[in-house]
Amino acid sequence: MNYKLFFVVAALAAFPVLHLHGADAPKKAPAKKTEAKADQDSYPFYGKVTAVTSRTLTIVRSANADAAETKFNLNASTEYVNGDKPSSIDAVKVGAWVGGAVKKAAEGNDTVLKLNVGVKQKAAEKGKAKEPAKKKEEPKKKAETKKKAE
Numbered sequence: 801m802n803y804k805l806f807f808v809v810a811a812l813a814a815f816p817v818l819h820l821h822g823a824d825a826p827k828k829a830p831a832k833k834t835e836a837k838a839d840q841d842s843y844p845f846y847g848k849v850t851a852v853t854s855r856t857l858t859i860v861r862s863a864n865a866d867a868a869e870t871k872f873n874l875n876a877s878t879e880y881v882n883g884d885k886p887s888s889i890d891a892v893k894v895g896a897w898v899g900g901a902v903k904k905a906a907e908g909n910d911t912v913l914k915l916n917v918g919v920k921q922k923a924a925e926k927g928k929a930k931e932p933a934k935k936k937e938e939p940k941k942k943a944e945t946k947k948k949a950e
Contacts (some may be wrong), residue, residue: 807820810940827835831861831945840904841903841904842901842902842903842905843902844899844900844901844902845859845861845872845899845900845901845902846861846897846898846899846922847860847861847898847899848861848863848895848896848898849861849893849895849896849897849898850869852889852893852894854874854889854914855873855875856869856871856872856873856909857872857892857898858871858872859872863921871895871909872910872911872912873901873908873909873911873912873949874911875911877913878911878913878914878915879913879914879915880892880917881914881915881916882916882917882918883916883918885918888918891917892915897919897920897921898915898917898919899915899916899919900913900914900916902913
């Protein structure tokens, strides 16, 4: 009998002790972002070029005739790309659609950090709504073929 008790005590001692007090500890809430979206120092942009100089870029954000113009500064640190290939300011043309990233300025116009000249106009901006899918007409044709065969 003593041997059985000895083996039971030895077996229980071999298992690690569970920490039950950990279940009572409060869980940490996920860390909240310290910066709100409005407080970010840069943001993306997309629009149609209405004017471009070596120092400024003016765009409209939609194809509507009454769309407001937005002016941005260009400087020596502005990166020009066409998709994933390098480009230059010479590739920026009036009427072309561009996109990129802009850094907020404390005063004056915001500054373009990266300008992508290889942007295509969004389908919604073109005014083209997606055409509804055409219904299959095969069942009708099959039914008409059966009637003719009879």
